[in-house]
Amino acid sequence: xxxxxxxxxxxxxxxxxxxxxxxxxxxxxxxxxxxxxxxxxxxxxxxxxxxxxxxxxxxxxxxxxxxxxxxxxxxxxxxxxxxxxxxxxxxxxxxxxxxxxxxxxxxxxxx
Amino acid sequence: xxxxxxxxxxxxxxxxxxxxxxxxxxxxxxxxxxxxxxxxxxxxxxxxxxxxxxxxxxxxxxxxxxxxxxxxxxxxxxxxxxxxxxxxxxxxxxxxxxxxxxxxxxxxxxxxx
Numbered sequence: 001x002x003x004x005x006x007x008x009x010x011x012x013x014x015x016x017x018x019x020x021x022x023x024x025x026x027x028x029x030x031x032x033x034x035x036x037x038x039x040x041x042x043x044x045x046x047x048x049x050x051x052x053x054x055x056x057x058x059x060x061x062x063x064x065x066x067x068x069x070x071x072x073x074x075x076x077x078x079x080x081x082x083x084x085x086x087x088x089x090x091x092x093x094x095x096x097x098x099x100x101x102x103x104x105x106x107x108x109x110x111x
Numbered sequence: 112x113x114x115x116x117x118x119x120x121x122x123x124x125x126x127x128x129x130x131x132x133x134x135x136x137x138x139x140x141x142x143x144x145x146x147x148x149x150x151x152x153x154x155x156x157x158x159x160x161x162x163x164x165x166x167x168x169x170x171x172x173x174x175x176x177x178x179x180x181x182x183x184x185x186x187x188x189x190x191x192x193x194x195x196x197x198x199x200x201x202x203x204x205x206x207x208x209x210x211x212x213x214x215x216x217x218x219x220x221x222x223x224x
Contacts, residue, residue, distance in 0.1 A: 034212075041217075042215075042217055042218075043115075043202045043204070043215025043216055043217055043218050044154070044202075044204075044213075044215050045215065046212035046213065046214070049212070091210070096209060096210035097142060097144075097159055097161075097166075097167070097206075097209035097210060098156060098159075098167075099156065099213060100156075101153055101154035101155075102153065103153060
């Protein structure tokens, strides 16, 4: 399975943007990039996914590098509720049901 | 809409006892997943069902673990006999189809003494 690398932790101030990087240098052409987050004492929650083009939804934006070897999850205005562990996951077509969670990035939001 | 419902939320039992965890997926979802989360190993996929049929159980740790899905609205994960190393948070998730975003329940925190 192609691997992802994320920083262990990041801090942000409330109402400021948060940019969460993810490196996936061994990504294959058919791997989708998925982001999930896990709030304290809850199950993971889907955030966003993409293949090649940048994607936006009500929760976040996903910026994908042109060579697809890295991507960035953008939370436009962090709130205290955005404090969570954020997981960047590659999902390939051969096992398209599989989510392989790494350690993720723990995001702390300061009031 | 109701999300994925898991019960119990917490379970504390002594080693050697049988433990049964329950999951009700979102109505209309045809894929169901069981995961386990520990500090040491993170989140691991245990088993995946499609249309009530187990497709991938390669993550099930050993024969003490078994999972069933008798119908589209109910699944169980059973541990018999339980051991202290089985202590973890167990999550159930469902999705409309196998490659679509997964919706997770709030988990069952299991402690084996």
